Amino acid sequence: MSHKLQVGEMIAAYLTDKEIWAHFNFIFSAKSKNSTTYKFVLIKSILENLYNVNDKLELPYSILFSSFAKIYWNLVIHHNLNQINMTEKKAEVQKILLDIQVKYQIPKTLVFDKLSHELQVEIINKVKKRCKINVMGAIYCDTGCTIYDFDNSKEQLRLNGTYYSFLQRFQRVLNYLTNYHLALFLEKFNEKGDTTNLLLKVENVSKRSTLVQFYHVLTSFYNSKCLYCGKAINKGKAHVDHFTPWSFVQADQLWNLVIACSACNLSKSDKLANKYFLKTVIDRNGSLITIPELRKREDMKVYTRNKLKDLYQYSMDNGFTDIWRPKKMIL
Numbered sequence: 001m002s003h004k005l006q007v008g009e010m011i012a013a014y015l016t017d018k019e020i021w022a023h024f025n026f027i028f029s030a031k032s033k034n035s036t037t038y039k040f041v042l043i044k045s046i047l048e049n050l051y052n053v054n055d056k057l058e059l060p061y062s063i064l065f066s067s068f069a070k071i072y073w074n075l076v077i078h079h080n081l082n083q084i085n086m087t088e089k090k091a092e093v094q095k096i097l098l099d100i101q102v103k104y105q106i107p108k109t110l111v112f113d114k115l116s117h118e119l120q121v122e123i124i125n126k127v128k129k130r131c132k133i134n135v136m137g138a139i140y141c142d143t144g145c146t147i148y149d150f151d152n153s154k155e156q157l158r159l160n161g162t163y164y165s166f167l168q169r170f171q172r173v174l175n176y177l178t179n180y181h182l183a184l185f186l187e188k189f190n191e192k193g194d195t196t197n198l199l200l201k202v203e204n205v206s207k208r209s210t211l212v213q214f215y216h217v218l219t220s221f222y223n224s225k226c227l228y229c230g231k232a233i234n235k236g237k238a239h240v241d242h243f244t245p246w247s248f249v250q251a252d253q254l255w256n257l258v259i260a261c262s263a264c265n266l267s268k269s270d271k272l273a274n275k276y277f278l279k280t281v282i283d284r285n286g287s288l289i290t291i292p293e294l295r296k297r298e299d300m301k302v303y304t305r306n307k308l309k310d311l312y313q314y315s316m317d318n319g320f321t322d323i324w325r326p327k328k329m330i331l
């Protein structure tokens with residue numbers, strides 16, 4: 001079987017936890033062919049899009065590879081890290097990004113989300129085109145054609161249901177594992193100098209430098225009050241908070257973002273808010289979804305109230321048990 005497959009069908013409907021752990025152990029071991037960081041970055045991209053799948057567990061490549069492109073850009077251009085196990089050579093995606101950076105003379109300090117929308121789209125499309133050829137088939141073959149099926153002409157993958165549930169249940173530890181192995185690979189194949197605080201760089205490589213685009217959307221529709229304590233806040237002083245902490249979900253979906261006062265946002269930090277607020281956010285999302293222009297957003301298209309409930313429950317199951325509540329609430 002070749003990693004250059006264009007279509008792959010799942011051959012198992014049910015996988016046990018033991019079988020899935022064995023697949024992960026294989027991918028992270030020396031037995032799997034990891035001449036580049038592609039597999040680690042693909043796993044990271046799937047993990048950060050766990051809640052962007054539709055009810056059939058399908059994920060379009062446009063979303064998957066926008067994560068992939070962002071992670072790669074931040075590693076290759078922003079952090080100047082080589083992605084292949086050969087000196088003097090460059091991974092294919094690495095070449096694509098360096099060509100674009102040189103062509104438009106983009107400063108290396110710029111992180112992906114600071115690039116213009118048009119440029120982001122150009123990068124995502126080029127990365128997607130390249131990865132279709134040799135990335136989608138690689139993990140598919142490594143895992144015995146069981147964890148997803150994919151179709152390069154439809155440009156989507158569909159996750160196995162039992163595999164999906166596994167990812168939800170062990171999301172936090174899988175993120176740690178993937179980041180660790182990615183950092184280990186990068187450390188081996190990069191000059192010292194670039195590898196200072198490597199794990200920290202990898203852990204934060206997906207993080208947006210700003211939530212300003214969400215701030216604009218949310219503050220156009222909010223009632224000028226902090227979602228948690230109810231205190232009135234001036235528009236300029238509002239903070240955008242990840243209701244389910246970013247450190248768990250590693251993604252920014254509008255339906256998981258709320259407006260909070262600075263005191264609540266800072267004291268909540270990466271804790272989970274009291275369950276009381278789950279209903280508040282579900283109700284808030286219920287109103288957001290009635291606004292036609294918001295309903296068209298990729299993240300809102302696949303939103304359901306159960307998705308937020310699951311995300312909340314799985315953060316607890318993954319160890320987010322330090323529950324936060326505001327000091328004082330104005331009811």
Ligand SMILES: [Zn+2]
Pocket residue numbers: 226227228229230231260261262263264265326
């Ligand atoms: Zn507050």
